[in-house]
Amino acid sequence: MTPTAILAFAGLCVVLALTPGPDTFLVLRFSLARQGAGLAASAGSALGSMVWALAVALGLAALLQQSAEAYRILKIVGGLYLIYLGVTALIASRRHGSSFETGARRTSLPSGFVAGMLSTMLNPKVGLFFLAIAPQFIPRGAGALGNTMLLGAVDAVVGGVYLAVVALVAARAVAWLKRPRVAKTFERVSASILAALGIGTIALSATE
Template sequence: MTAASILAFAGLCAVLALTPGPDTFLILRYSLVRMRAGIAASIGSAIGSLIWAAAVAFGLAALLEQSAEAYRIIKIVGGLYLVYLGVSAFLASRRGAGRLELEPPRVRLHSSLIAGAVSTLLNPKVGLFFLAVAPQFIPQDGAAIGNTMLLGAVDALVALVYLAVVSVLASRAVVWLRRPRVTKTLERVSAGILAALGVGTIATSIE
């Protein structure tokens, strides 16, 4: 695989990463609470992308393309998970409404990392993206598994950088504003968006 092909694929991944999706709002939600939690969720999302790349490389993700029922099930489960995250985040923001401004909320980093990974793993569009796009960048005489994993690593790196930047900017904005009411509003809005995305995903899956 040439450097030009890798750069072209990275550019495509960057364009897709800039399109707001569940991962973006998930990282935003965690970053508004704690920057480290947002970055941990970003790493989890990148790990999820790598796992999808491995699934494509070994042919497992092809089942999604061949089975509409499997695709629908994963999509519904992913939607339910987003609803769960959104509702949990909203309830957490209500419970913490009275805490002091300078008292940082406690968020377990491994929990946010797992949330980022699970959110990506339960998004079948990631797997279908690799199924549709990766073969166009892999030379016919090249090692399919190795090249697919390489492209997966590129996609994971691009997503990690973008989501980490979102995390840092969001957390810095909260520190700069230093207004608990504004912070709570942003937390609840991001939680509501997560839940709405989950409901929308479920609705489109059962039509």
């Protein structure tokens, strides 16, 4: 694979990364409670991308493309996970108030990492992205496994860096967001967005 092809793929990954999605809101929530947890969620999301790249390289993701039922089930599971994250965040906000210090104490790095990884792994669109785009960048006759994993690494780095920047910027905004009314509103809005994304995912799956 030529450097030009890798740069072209990286540019496409940048465009996709800049489009807000569940991972962005997830990292935002974790980083507002604890900067390290937000960075851990970013790393987890990057690892999730690598898992999808491996699945595509091994041909597993092709099953999702061929089986509408498998694709629908994965989308529903992913939607339920987003709803779970949103609802638990709303409950925690009501129970513990809007203190970010309290949030920092109950938000661990492992929980952020696992949440970021699961959010990406349960998003079948990531797998279908690799399935549709990767072949266009892999030269005919080249090793599919190695080159697909290389593209997966590029996407993981681009996405991980973008989400890490989101985490750092959000963490620096905590001082302003510590105002009780602002913090309370933002926590509930971000949690509601996660839950709404999950509900929307399940609703769309039911109509497909």
